[in-house]
Amino acid sequence: MxxxxxHWLRHPDAPTAFCPGCGHGILLGTLLRAIDTLAIAAQDLxxxxxxxxxxxxxxxxxxxxxxxxxxxxxxxFATGAKLANPRLTTIVxxxxxxxxxxxxxxxxxxxxxxxxxxxxxxxxxxxxMTGGQTAATTPLGVSTATHRAGNPDAPVDACQxxxxxxxxxxxxxxxxxxxxxxxxxxxxxxxxxxxxxDALSPCPTQYGKFQPEDSIAACYRRFEADVQQRSDAATGxxxxxxxxxx
Amino acid sequence: xxxxxxxxxxxxxxxxxxxPSSGIMTEIAAHFQAxxxxxxxxxxxxxxxxxxxxxxxxxxxxxxxxxxGPGFSLMQEALGYAYFTETPMVVxxxxxxxxxxxxxxxxxxGDIMQFRYGSHGDVFPLxxxxxxxxxCFSLTALAFRYSEMLRLxxxxxxxxxxxxxxxxxYLDVPAPVVxxxxxxDTPFDADIAxxxxxxxxxxxxxxxxxxxSTHDGHGMRRVDSPEVHERxxxxxxxxxxxxxxxxxxxxxEDMADAEVAIVAYGICARSARAAKNALRQSGARxxxxxxxxxxPFPQQTLQAACANTPHVVVAELNLGQLAAVVQGVxxxxxxxxxxxxxxxxxPGKIAAxxxxxx
Ligand SMILES: Cc1ncc(C[n+]2csc(CCOP(=O)(O)OP(=O)(O)O)c2C)c(N)n1
Ligand code: SF4
Ligand SMILES: [Mg+2]
Numbered sequence: 001m002x003x004x005x006x007h008w009l010r011h012p013d014a015p016t017a018f019c020p021g022c023g024h025g026i027l028l029g030t031l032l033r034a035i036d037t038l039a040i041a042a043q044d045l046x047x048x049x050x051x052x053x054x055x056x057x058x059x060x061x062x063x064x065x066x067x068x069x070x071x072x073x074x075x076x077f078a079t080g081a082k083l084a085n086p087r088l089t090t091i092v093x094x095x096x097x098x099x100x101x102x103x104x105x106x107x108x109x110x111x112x113x114x115x116x117x118x119x120x121x122x123x124x125x126x127x128x129m130t131g132g133q134t135a136a137t138t139p140l141g142v143s144t145a146t147h148r149a150g151n152p153d154a155p156v157d158a159c160q161x162x163x164x165x166x167x168x169x170x171x172x173x174x175x176x177x178x179x180x181x182x183x184x185x186x187x188x189x190x191x192x193x194x195x196x197x198d199a200l201s202p203c204p205t206q207y208g209k210f211q212p213e214d215s216i217a218a219c220y221r222r223f224e225a226d227v228q229q230r231s232d233a234a235t236g237x238x239x240x241x242x243x244x245x246x
Numbered sequence: 247x248x249x250x251x252x253x254x255x256x257x258x259x260x261x262x263x264x265x266p267s268s269g270i271m272t273e274i275a276a277h278f279q280a281x282x283x284x285x286x287x288x289x290x291x292x293x294x295x296x297x298x299x300x301x302x303x304x305x306x307x308x309x310x311x312x313x314x315g316p317g318f319s320l321m322q323e324a325l326g327y328a329y330f331t332e333t334p335m336v337v338x339x340x341x342x343x344x345x346x347x348x349x350x351x352x353x354x355x356g357d358i359m360q361f362r363y364g365s366h367g368d369v370f371p372l373x374x375x376x377x378x379x380x381x382c383f384s385l386t387a388l389a390f391r392y393s394e395m396l397r398l399x400x401x402x403x404x405x406x407x408x409x410x411x412x413x414x415x416y417l418d419v420p421a422p423v424v425x426x427x428x429x430x431d432t433p434f435d436a437d438i439a440x441x442x443x444x445x446x447x448x449x450x451x452x453x454x455x456x457x458x459s460t461h462d463g464h465g466m467r468r469v470d471s472p473e474v475h476e477r478x479x480x481x482x483x484x485x486x487x488x489x490x491x492x493x494x495x496x497x498x499e500d501m502a503d504a505e506v507a508i509v510a511y512g513i514c515a516r517s518a519r520a521a522k523n524a525l526r527q528s529g530a531r532x533x534x535x536x537x538x539x540x541x542p543f544p545q546q547t548l549q550a551a552c553a554n555t556p557h558v559v560v561a562e563l564n565l566g567q568l569a570a571v572v573q574g575v576x577x578x579x580x581x582x583x584x585x586x587x588x589x590x591x592x593p594g595k596i597a598a599x600x601x602x603x604x
Contacts, residue, residue, distance in 0.1 A: 010453070043451040048301070060455050060466055065448040067304065068457035068467075069297065070327055076294035080301030080309070083285045084258050085449050088305065109290040 021216035023201030034185035054095035054122035072102030111165035124203035132206030139226035174200035248273035250386030257284035258307035292317035296324035306447035312338035326365030332397035352588030353406035387420030435463025440484035495538035504533030520593035
């Protein structure tokens with residue numbers, strides 16, 4: 001069944017700024033569907049994002065309060081907004097570089113202090129906006145703009161990191177599985193306290209640029225497989241899809 | 247400063263411990279915890295503190311933090327964001343001897359130019375500088391007033407000595423902070439001659455678009471438009487620059503017949519006052535220009551005050567940061583009396599320096 005989501009869009013007829021095939025547009029739709037099912041008033045919603053392609057998922061698209069912040073700092077901005085007005089359902093949605101590299105410290109501490117935020121990582125395993133450099137989430141061995149011969153470092157597992165710091169809920173699903181991703185987002189929002197969703201949202205343009213596949217679909221398949229398998233083989237720590245509750 | 251903030255209705259404080267500013271945090275935290283009058287957040291670092299203030303301010307709070315040199319450096323990106331998004335908040339920097347870790351418990355005034363130019367891009371900040379316990383109270387309250395009136399982050403350039411002062415002070419009830427104009431169809435644009443738009447809060451139903459990218463009056467990103475960027479940057483400059491006289495808190499003492507003017511601020515203003523009074527006793531015609539607004543720099547006041555003063559001495563705890571500005575404003579050489587040894591400048595040193603001039 002399709003839902004009319006146009007009332008959630010600031011400019012329903014305008015295209016997004018994302019490249020064709022970008023996962024972030026699918027993630028935007030999935031997020032809006034999750035919110036629509038929860039029947040939260042737009043007035044009570046605040047979306048906070050950082051800098052990167054993913055920072056544009058809420059801003060300017062969603063017709064609600066949006067705070068487009070600095071690279072890496074979405075979580076502390078959101079923390080202040082939430083503490084000063086606890087009535088706001090506060091959703092942070094931003095990139096993997098943003099939330100897990102430059103902003104990783106903030107994530108740990110917001111989880112530790114159990115700030116009632118929902119953090120959605122739009123994880124494409126790469127710095128998309130800046131041209132495909134290795135990120136903290138790039139699977140081991142994957143070729144990037146800064147490591148043509150393959151990323152030498154193991155990636156961070158956002159769910160395990162958040163849970164170790166005290167998150168009340170964590171989940172990982174790809175945008176290619178909208179029903180389960182949508183349900184996870186809805187559950188994260190409904191969770192009192194800190195919750196995180198690691199949403200695999202591929203970047204055919206910058207991640208795909210250094211991969212042998214030439215179709216967007218193949219790029220999606222490869223990224224999802226890389227996340228689940230490569231880290232597994234190299235580090236012994238699997239990064240499976242699913243819901244994780246402490 | 248904590249009491250001034252509370253008197254002005256501060257109800258959100260975020261901070262990270264750093265000497266010699268931590269006393270402000272403990273004082274406000276205890277007050278909020280005892281009275282429930284506000285939210286205290288001890289953050290993971292100064293970047294997070296400054297960022298959380300911006301979020302809190304857009305949720306309608308009167309927000310403040312206090313820090314010291316290294317923490318102030320960490321905050322700069324967020325302070326530029328607050329300036330560009332016209333977010334009211336108050337930031338105290340209790341200056342200590344730097345750069346780097348420097349001397350954490352020693353006094354300095356080395357951050358004067360960081361207040362002015364700390365952010366990347368063109369910024370025109372508002373900075374007050376206290377020299378007494380009464381100033382700490384009233385200028386902090388005034389900072390809240392102007393942060394709300396002008397939608398600006400406002401800075402308090404304290405120094406270690408002034409922040410640790412103990413003295414009897416008579417405090418005036420501060421002028422009330424005027425509540426924000428909460429409705430505006432274009433919350434990011436106004437008359438370019440220094441206009442200040444209204445500011446709805448999150449949760450008001452305004453579907454706000456707040457962004458640190460260049461934006462039009464509705465908050466829409468306009469990262470390609472030369473006109474939109476120029477209009478915004480120029481209007482933000484005009485907010486403070488065109489209000490130089492209104493924002494000026496300079497005190498002039500014994501300047502009418504002065505042959506030597508001492509220009510000083512913060513702890514040095516106290517030493518300068520003592521030196522001036524002692525020299526006056528022995529007949530020397532010495533006056534004091536006590537700066538309490540550092541930026542926008544009170545050019546007109548200084549030019550008028552020193553128009554007939556042959557000698558101008560700028561006494562400060564840095565290597566001539568404000569002396570260079572004063573020289574530029576007066577368009578003639580001034581005497582820089584600099585000290586960077588982590589100690590307050592003694593009145594005797596100032597008096598001896600002036601005695602050498604004539
Ligand atoms: C302090 C700072 N450092 C670097 C940048 C440059 N920068 C802009 S976006 C970005 C990467 C964004 O990557 P990610 O968060 O993964 O988002 P994506 O574009 O992949 O969706 C970087 C490094 C910046 N804006 N600010
Ligand atoms: S560069 Fe990648 S992440 Fe950015 S819009 Fe294009 S596909 Fe999406
Ligand atoms: Mg990314």
